Structures are given as structure tokens and as C-alpha cells.
Amino acid sequence: MAAHQAPPGQFMYLHNCPEFQLFLEYTPTAVAMFDRHMRYMAATRRWLTDYGFQQESYIGREHYEVFPQTPDIWKTVHQLCLTGYTENASTDSFVREDGSVEWVKWKGYPWYDSNGEIGGTIFSSEIITEGKYTQEAVVKKQTALATTIRDISQPKWAETGVGKSAAQFRALAKREQLLNRLASQIRNSLDLDTVIETAIQEIQQLLQIDRCTFCWYKPDTNPPIWEAIKEARNPNLPAVLGCYPEILIGSVHQQLLNQEIVRIDDVATFADSNFRQLVQSLGYQSTIQLPFKTRSGDIGVISCAQCSYPRPWTDSEVELLQAVIAQLAIAVNQAELYRHTRQAAVNAQKQAYQLERTLEELKKTQTQLVQSEKMSSLGQLVAGVAHEINNPVNFIFGNIVHANGYVEDLLNLLKLYQQTYPQPSLEILEEIEAVDLDFLMMDLPKLLTSMKMGADRIREIVRSLRSFSRHDEAQMKAVDIREGIDSTLMILQHRLKATTTRPEIEVIKNYEPLGPIACYAGQLNQVFMNLLANAIDALEEQWSRSNFAIYNSQLALTTFGCGKSSLLQESQIFHPKIRINTEIVKGNYVAICIADNGSGMTPEVQNRLFDPFFTTKPVGVGTGLGLSISYQIVEKHGGKLYCRSKLGQGTEFVVEIPIHHL
Structure with missing residues (x-):
């Protein structure tokens, strides 16, 4: 194994956490985490997309192996970050594997482990190639304008063509500045509606057109439709927001799906009758349609229209709109990523809450089952004890009735003997005195009555126990x-x-x-x-x-x-x-x-x-x-x-x- 590559799976533990995976997937910024040897530990989906990685193929690979044309100055930056410094650059070049050059701005800083030691570096970046080229174009044109004005020495030049050229340059510079401002505005918002609304308003004002509309393609409806959701228009024009079945769009529909710009200087001369009738019914005399596709596969269209007169669309306007579309696509992707991230966070929170509720219910059910089982066992025990007690109690209760009758008979017989033989022998008299016969004859019936009451009480308790338990019902x-x-x-x-x-x-x-x-x-x-x-x-x-x-x-x-x-x-x-x-x-x-x-x-x-x-x-x-x-x-x-x-x-x-x- 090469020295610059980490052992397989060394950093995969980071990716075993679902929440960390959600962070990497939906964070709208390009961020990567490296160890001390500049080997990749983790990276957001945006980083992988911007720099052409395949999912997880980057883990453990050294940055300098992936991008061998990286300047040596980066190694110095890397070492500075490992000593605790934070480094950044507002403009820097980056060479892709195919040799193409991108312009990026980046920031690098160290990360610390649980012991407070620097464990590696974290870099965030943003590709600014389009903005860089736009800015360079503005500078070149402004320089050319200044040179032209400076070289003019004859007044007649100003009277003939220079004045007009200078005005054109100033207008172009103004448009480029507006484009930069627009790019800044729409890319600084993560709300999709705000991004779209800002873009169409700026385009309508920038080009001084009658109407600018934004549409989404909805292929899942029946029939599929184009839905106009936002518009910027002159106040005297009616709104055109709503849904338009794809059949009304004609052949333009397929062109838009193929990401082709539809440029119509004069609607009256357009060949496709379906689309011509549609836009004429909306009052369009000139229109240009610029489609783009988001990272999630949705297709959106910026539709510009002139209603007061046929308007030729210049190449510079088309280039400007293409630049706006490029910025808008990036902003929409960022907004979608943010929305997905928030939704994923909400879903994760709901799942965590549901799991917590489920665990609580499981704990409650388990405890209640244990308690119910205890009560069931107690009921069986009570019923069994009551049954075992009931039989001998019934035996005692039944015999007490007979014993009471026998005792009464014996006492009556004893009284009869006393009446018949009032003068018993000396031996009998001594025994009568020894056993206290009078007390015995008086107390024995009471004793039997008390025993009967006790047996009744036991029977009542047994009956109550059996009635209470009812475990077999x-x-x-x-x-x-x-x-x-x-x-x-x-x-x-x-x-x-x-x-x-x-x-x-x-x-x-x-x-x-x-x-x-x-x-x-x-x-x-x-x-x-x-x-x-x-x-x-x-x-x-x-x-x-x-x-x-x-x-x-x-x-x-x-x-x-x-x-x-x-x-x-x-x-x-x-x-x-x-x-x-x-x-x-x-x-x-x-x-x-x-x-x-x-x-x-x-x-x-x-x-x-x-x-x-x-x-x-x-x-x-x-x-x-x-x-x-x-x-x-x-x-x-x-x-x-x-x-x-x-x-x-x-x-x-x-x-x-x-x-x-x-």
C-alpha cells in the first residue's frame, strides 16, 4: 500500500453516524476534513460534486495524490494550519484532472481532538470561476473605455462615434455591475421563493422589458404542466401566473427539456402554431426562454417578454441572461440543499421523538404486564387458598350444627337426671363440684354458638376472596x-x-x-x-x-x-x-x-x-x-x-x- 494512502476503513467510523451523514449530504457549502497527512477523512456532497469525486472513493486518499498539479505553496499552507494558524484566499486557481482551471476562494483552519491536540485540517471552498471571468471582463471593458476616451484628441470624434461607443461601454459596465450585484443577492439567500423573486425583478429592471416570469415543469401531474409561479411585470399588464399544459407549448416544450434556449425576436413569424397562439394570447410580441436543471432534476425556465413591440434579443443580452441563469441555478441548488437539510433535520427529530415515545410505551407496557402478572398470580393464589380453606370450613360448619343438637340433648338428659335423682352419691357430688357442672352447662351452648359464628365469618371471608379473585373469568x-x-x-x-x-x-x-x-x-x-x-x-x-x-x-x-x-x-x-x-x-x-x-x-x-x-x-x-x-x-x-x-x-x-x- 502506498505511503500516502490510509489503511482501508481507518476513517469510516466517522460515517457510521446517521446525523453526520445527513450533515455531509445536505450542507450547502463545500467542506472537507483532513488528517495531519492531508488524507481525506470526510467531505460534504457539495465538495464531492465541485471537485468530481465518486462517493466514498476519496476516503483515506491524500489530497496531493488526487490533484498532483497542486502548487507547492499548498503544502506550506497545510503546515501553517497544523501549527494553529487560519489561512484563506479570496482568489486562487485550481487545476482539474482534465487540465481545466477553476477559480476558487478558500479558508483553512486546524481541528482539535479530545486531548486538545491538532488532529488535522478543515478546508471550505467556493468556486467563483464565473464571477471571476465576469469581473475580469468588466475590468477589461472599463480599461478599454478609459483608453478610448483618453486617446480621443479631435472633437469631431466625440461628435461622430466615440460618444455613442462610450455610452455603450458605460451601459455594458452598468449591466455587469448589476449582474454582480444580482449574483450576490440571489446567492446570499437560502429561501427559494426569495431567490427566484429577486432574480426576475432584477432581470426585468436590467433589460427594461415588459415581463419576466419564472416557471417550473411538473411532469408528475396529469397532464404534465408548466406552472408559472413568480413574475415581474409592468403595472398595466395582466398577470399570467398559473398552469399551462405541455400540449399548449408545442415543440418548444421538448427544446426546454433539452436545455435549449428559445429565442424569438418576433412572435408573429414563429413557426410552431401552438406556442405562437399561446404567447400571442398572453400579449407577447417578443420572447426568450432560458431553461436550467437543478441538482435534484427539476427543470425551471426564466421567460422574458416584450409586449409593446417586437424586440430583437442581442447576443450581449443573451450572454447576460445565461450568466444570470448560471448564478440562479447555483442559488436554487443551495436553497434546495438547505430545504432538504432542514427537512432531514425535522424528520430526524420526529424519528427521535417517536423512538423516545415508543421506548416509553414499551417500558410502561412491560411494567404493566409485570404488575398484571403479579395480580394474576395473586388472584390464583387467593382462589386456591380460598378453595382449600372452604372444604374444611364447610365440614366444621356442618358438624357444629349437629354438635349443638347433641349437646342440647345431653344437657336436657342431665337436667332430667338431676330432677329424678336430686340426691346423687358422694362420688358424683365431688365430680360435679370438680368440673363446675353449673358453669359448664351454661357456657357450653355459648361456646358452640361462638364456634358457629367463627365458622360463619370464615365462610364469609372465603366467599369474598373467591368473589374478588375471579381469575378464571x-x-x-x-x-x-x-x-x-x-x-x-x-x-x-x-x-x-x-x-x-x-x-x-x-x-x-x-x-x-x-x-x-x-x-x-x-x-x-x-x-x-x-x-x-x-x-x-x-x-x-x-x-x-x-x-x-x-x-x-x-x-x-x-x-x-x-x-x-x-x-x-x-x-x-x-x-x-x-x-x-x-x-x-x-x-x-x-x-x-x-x-x-x-x-x-x-x-x-x-x-x-x-x-x-x-x-x-x-x-x-x-x-x-x-x-x-x-x-x-x-x-x-x-x-x-x-x-x-x-x-x-x-x-x-x-x-x-x-x-x-x-
Whole structure:
């Protein structure tokens, strides 16, 4: 491998970044990045186009190998940049591989690596050949004009032809200056409409013509059309903006597609009848059409017209218009590149935003699946435990009934013995006293009754657990949702009871007759569990903030017998309450309202209430998924879950679901 060429792939890591690739593709300026040995690391599309590279064939190649006729002064410039200097030139020559010479202006400066060391150079350039030649022509003509005027010694020269020639030279110089100004104006803008509008206005004023119009060719329409989008005209002329089918253009259409200039000094003598009729209908007497093609393949046309009289188009005017077209093509390409760059940036931003949203949704879905799986496993566990407990409880409950009857029979028999044999033997009397027969006969029925009550309680808990879990119901079923609420309350009973730090949480139920409701009972019970548990949390927090000290003092005074004589009045103590209402609303909907008299919520908290992972609880206490999952469950039922709350006035959650699903 040659010493001046880098190993394959050494610099390709730069091109693995999509955003960097977009930068290289759409940056409107010719920019190249080199290492310390002047080997190419990266270059913009404009650089590759201006200097005739194939895509990626330049990477790793030394600049002096690609352009062997580069002057030695460039190596000096290169070394100066590597020492930290910034070098530039407003005009410099550049020899292409085919031997042609271009004029460029350039700027070079060093770039620094992450360690602060100079890693190489960056050069930006702009080809100014056309402007250079135009400027040189102006200088030559101005010099010739000055020489001619200086050499005139006889007054008759001025009277005959020199005055006229001088005027022509001055007009030409003025036109060249206007061309330079126009080139500067249209190439300094990156807005396509501004570029086109500036160009046609300057042309119309420069040539003193009646009309100058810009058209785009639209081959994708049906039929294909030429669309006139901008015009500069004399105020007394009507506008000609609009769409013109290509069939009306006649043979001129193909000439324009072939990038041929169509020059018509007198429209009345033009051979193509279609085009002649079209331009005559627009009032043209002379016209010239100058096409150009953009880098993206679009074809545009500058159309100049004289309407007041037939006007011959001079060669100098055609040359001037060609120069304008060349500048306009460059400006349009720059504007297109800028537009594509901006669009690519917007698309990249949208894609990044969409990817971020997708990742958030994926994270949320994954967490919710884990939570749902936990709830499903818990439901299966609860259902299994309830089933295992149910069988022995039923056995105990059934036998207690018989045992109670047997005991009653035995006690009746014992009483009969006592009545028949009031004077038992001494041994029996001693045993009666030892077992405390009177107490046993009085307490045994109470004991059996207590056992029956306990068995009833266990059966009720088992029934509530089985009703709450309903893990095997994958389809909607018509159920009494009030049973689901009661089952949830039964499971949460241990949290509702009074504790050593707060009184019992009172539950006020106001159930309207509802009838069976079609729903996923197990999932709906999960919603009730989340809402009721949150209400209990809110009440406990409110209690701990406002009444803990008062309640403990009241409890102590009551314990020591002070009771209501204490200065602490009953009205001072906060009484935690949960109110549950069910009612039919909107004809086919049932509303379940679960309200607490806690501290309420701020509007900011309410706005984020159903966001995944949002919680007001301390770290490690709440997951922030309960209300989010509840919201999705209610949505799955075709209903809605919303909250009404004011700070200091409690909170109410409302679940609305349809009674019948259509």
C-alpha cells in the first residue's frame, strides 16, 4: 500500500453516524476534513460534486495524490494550519484532472481532538470561476473605455462615434455591475421563493422589458404542466401566473427539456402554431426562454417578454441572461440543499421523538404486564387458598350444627337426671363440684354458638376472596358489582378497623338497585381495591397530620375517667369516612362513586393522576401504577374513570361503565 494512502476503513467510523451523514449530504457549502497527512477523512456532497469525486472513493486518499498539479505553496499552507494558524484566499486557481482551471476562494483552519491536540485540517471552498471571468471582463471593458476616451484628441470624434461607443461601454459596465450585484443577492439567500423573486425583478429592471416570469415543469401531474409561479411585470399588464399544459407549448416544450434556449425576436413569424397562439394570447410580441436543471432534476425556465413591440434579443443580452441563469441555478441548488437539510433535520427529530415515545410505551407496557402478572398470580393464589380453606370450613360448619343438637340433648338428659335423682352419691357430688357442672352447662351452648359464628365469618371471608379473585373469568359476565365492592371491603377490613393511633374508618354505603352488570369482574374488583386503598391511605395521612396528638390525649383522658368533662371536645377530632354510592346514569351506564373526606389534591396532582409511575407516596411505598392500570381497565370496559377533588375538601373517584355492551 502506498505511503500516502490510509489503511482501508481507518476513517469510516466517522460515517457510521446517521446525523453526520445527513450533515455531509445536505450542507450547502463545500467542506472537507483532513488528517495531519492531508488524507481525506470526510467531505460534504457539495465538495464531492465541485471537485468530481465518486462517493466514498476519496476516503483515506491524500489530497496531493488526487490533484498532483497542486502548487507547492499548498503544502506550506497545510503546515501553517497544523501549527494553529487560519489561512484563506479570496482568489486562487485550481487545476482539474482534465487540465481545466477553476477559480476558487478558500479558508483553512486546524481541528482539535479530545486531548486538545491538532488532529488535522478543515478546508471550505467556493468556486467563483464565473464571477471571476465576469469581473475580469468588466475590468477589461472599463480599461478599454478609459483608453478610448483618453486617446480621443479631435472633437469631431466625440461628435461622430466615440460618444455613442462610450455610452455603450458605460451601459455594458452598468449591466455587469448589476449582474454582480444580482449574483450576490440571489446567492446570499437560502429561501427559494426569495431567490427566484429577486432574480426576475432584477432581470426585468436590467433589460427594461415588459415581463419576466419564472416557471417550473411538473411532469408528475396529469397532464404534465408548466406552472408559472413568480413574475415581474409592468403595472398595466395582466398577470399570467398559473398552469399551462405541455400540449399548449408545442415543440418548444421538448427544446426546454433539452436545455435549449428559445429565442424569438418576433412572435408573429414563429413557426410552431401552438406556442405562437399561446404567447400571442398572453400579449407577447417578443420572447426568450432560458431553461436550467437543478441538482435534484427539476427543470425551471426564466421567460422574458416584450409586449409593446417586437424586440430583437442581442447576443450581449443573451450572454447576460445565461450568466444570470448560471448564478440562479447555483442559488436554487443551495436553497434546495438547505430545504432538504432542514427537512432531514425535522424528520430526524420526529424519528427521535417517536423512538423516545415508543421506548416509553414499551417500558410502561412491560411494567404493566409485570404488575398484571403479579395480580394474576395473586388472584390464583387467593382462589386456591380460598378453595382449600372452604372444604374444611364447610365440614366444621356442618358438624357444629349437629354438635349443638347433641349437646342440647345431653344437657336436657342431665337436667332430667338431676330432677329424678336430686340426691346423687358422694362420688358424683365431688365430680360435679370438680368440673363446675353449673358453669359448664351454661357456657357450653355459648361456646358452640361462638364456634358457629367463627365458622360463619370464615365462610364469609372465603366467599369474598373467591368473589374478588375471579381469575378464571376471561370473558365478560353479568354480575352484581355491589358484591365485588363488599368483597373488597371485606379484604380491606383490617385496614378499616380502629388502631392504637386512629379511630375506625367509617364506610357509608348507598347502593341503588342496579341488577346484573356485564363486566370483567376480577379486573373491576382490582379497580375497587386500588381506589379504596388510596382512600384509606389519604385518610390515614390526613389523620396523622391533624389529629394524632388530639386523639392520643382524648384516649388518655378517657382512660383516666375524665371522659366528656375534658376540654377536648368531640368536634375537634377528625372522623375519617369513606362514602360509596352506586347509581344508574345516562340510561345505559352505572356510576360507582368512592369518596373520602381527606385533604384533597391540588390541580397539578390531578392533572398527572393517571400518568404511569406518578405517585405522591414516598419512594418504595407506591409504584405509581395502580391508578394507571385502573384507568386502562375501565377504558377496556368502554367506560371512563375520573376524579373530582379540591384541596382541603376530600377526593371522589367516579367509575362509569356501560350496563350492556352493544
